[in-house]
Amino acid sequence: xxxxxxxxxxxxxxxxxxxxxxxxxxxxxxxxxxxxxxxxxxxxxxxxxxxxxxxxxxxxxxxxxxxxxxxxxxxxxxxxxxxxxxxxxxxxxxxxxxxxxxxxxxxxxxxxxxxxxxxxxxxxxxxxxxxxxxxxxxxxxxxxxxxxxxxxxxxxxxxxxxxxxxxxxxxxxxxxxxxxxxxxxxxxxxxxxxxxxxxxxxxxxxxxxxxxxxxxxxxxxxxxxxxxxxxxxxxxxxxxxxxxxxxxxxxxxxxxxxxxxxxxxxxxxxxxxxxxxxxxxxxxxxxxxxxxxxxxxxxxxxxxxxxxxxxxxxxxxxxxxxxxxxxxxxxxxxxxxxxxxxxxxx
Amino acid sequence: xxxxxxxxxxxxxxxxxxxxxxxxxxxxxxxxxxxxxxxxxxxxxxxxxxxxxxxxxxxxxxxxxxxxxxxxxxxxxxxxxxxxxxxxxxxxxxxxxxxxxxxxxxxxxxxxxxxxxxxxxxxxxxxxxxxxxxxxxxxxxxxxxxxxxxxxxxxxxxxxxxxxxxxxxxxxxxxxxxxxxxxxxxxxxxxxxxx
Numbered sequence: 190x191x192x193x194x195x196x197x198x199x200x201x202x203x204x205x206x207x208x209x210x211x212x213x214x215x216x217x218x219x220x221x222x223x224x225x226x227x228x229x230x231x232x233x234x235x236x237x238x239x240x241x242x243x244x245x246x247x248x249x250x251x252x253x254x255x256x257x258x259x260x261x262x263x264x265x266x267x268x269x270x271x272x273x274x275x276x277x278x279x280x281x282x283x284x285x286x287x288x289x290x291x292x293x294x295x296x297x298x299x300x301x302x303x304x305x306x307x308x309x310x311x312x313x314x315x316x317x318x319x320x321x322x323x324x325x326x327x328x329x330x331x332x333x334x335x336x337x338x339x340x341x342x343x344x345x346x347x348x349x350x351x352x353x354x355x356x357x358x359x360x361x362x363x364x365x366x367x368x369x370x371x372x373x374x375x376x377x378x379x380x381x382x383x384x385x386x387x388x389x390x391x392x393x394x395x396x397x398x399x400x401x402x403x404x405x406x407x408x409x410x411x412x413x414x415x416x417x418x419x420x421x422x423x424x425x426x427x428x429x430x431x432x433x434x435x436x437x438x439x440x441x442x443x444x445x446x447x448x449x450x451x452x453x454x455x456x457x458x459x460x461x462x463x464x465x466x467x468x469x470x471x472x473x474x475x476x477x478x479x480x481x482x483x484x485x486x487x488x489x490x491x492x493x494x495x496x497x498x499x500x501x502x503x504x505x506x507x508x509x510x511x512x513x514x515x516x517x518x519x520x521x522x523x524x525x526x527x528x529x530x531x532x533x534x535x
Numbered sequence: 536x537x538x539x540x541x542x543x544x545x546x547x548x549x550x551x552x553x554x555x556x557x558x559x560x561x562x563x564x565x566x567x568x569x570x571x572x573x574x575x576x577x578x579x580x581x582x583x584x585x586x587x588x589x590x591x592x593x594x595x596x597x598x599x600x601x602x603x604x605x606x607x608x609x610x611x612x613x614x615x616x617x618x619x620x621x622x623x624x625x626x627x628x629x630x631x632x633x634x635x636x637x638x639x640x641x642x643x644x645x646x647x648x649x650x651x652x653x654x655x656x657x658x659x660x661x662x663x664x665x666x667x668x669x670x671x672x673x674x675x676x677x678x679x680x681x682x683x684x685x686x687x688x689x690x691x692x693x694x695x696x697x698x699x700x701x702x703x704x705x706x707x708x709x710x711x712x713x714x715x716x717x718x719x720x721x722x723x724x725x726x727x728x729x730x
Contacts, residue, residue: 392686395689396688399536413661420691420695428574431573436570
């Protein structure tokens, strides 16, 4: 499989009933339905749909209520003014019924923010925190586009193959429609290719944002290079860190964790417990988000030792943390002389 | 997105759980064995955060299961462990060279314009890179879909960053502790020798 959208391998196994099955599976509430969009056989389902002559495909789309629910998800969320097109009205009505029992209210609301906030028709900015939600939303939108596109291609014969928003739908929706060239309307291969490419480009954008330094790069190959380098460097860092941890006093790395585990529960409220320093060489481990970064960025660890001077809130916050103050500061003392004792000290 | 604090906490707890399994074997004094133990438990902890929803996490768990089955079983509770370990791996994709050669045979008759050639070269380059990405991401060979591959990469990168952040802070703390310990030990020794 290649990024350039080789469609040939898929088209052979597309079958209408598979498509219907795929669409029905989408109707199932919960996160699973979007996960099912991801596996290849279902992704092939939509492209199989595109293989059919347009009329059959549209009929399929009409008949499957689940695709309607999908397609209208964005409609009813946005400030859509529906055209007089009966099909879309029907779908809107169906959605209003389906939406209430749709378990994916979380995703749906997530999409609301994304769709309303993204004016461009090109890409989906994923606001939700979790990757899975993002991907589900992205996948859902892609599937919506596939469905919508088929209908509109039937109606329009424009001469340019470019991404357009459908004039029938609200401008705010990030629909991407591909209008085929004259004489290419029935070339479902290129349409499907374009659909896949859109999906891939959307996700590549996400990756570019994640990997530092990828924004400036033009071209897929170089971006992929950067991504590969980033992943490899992260993997190497993990190896290095595990080596460092292993070479430290052996008792510490194993005891540390029992200590953390035992103290974790008691400090969950985030309250600072006063405790006395009992031994000369306690070991401190911070669990706060601030500490995770500040230990690396600011003072060298040795400066943490003036215990009365420890003011963790003073350490600036460089990360944006939702739960910045919710986490406990965990201070652990352990010594080489008393490996099994825990000293709590703040 | 960046690693959230809840993800870090979860990872830390799971990693601790894994390390505790190794605690009875604390007399594996060799550094490399300890390193391996640490890394394996960290990997399984990272993969178990996803609870089997992503392809890379399943592949990673299966990979570590080949090295240390016991650890994996202990760390993942109950039924999940069985299904994840015993599940057969998906069929590996067909060998790329064979596919490429057959394609070239089919393509031989096509006429090429200059633009087409450039585009074809660009496509080849991209294909190479995606293959490289598959090699890096665990379980990449089983992802036949490009879209899936990129999604998995996204998730994998975020999880790796969580892992790195947590491990780095633990290591810093541990090293600080040992530095301090060494310092005080030295001082003590000095004091004893003096007195």
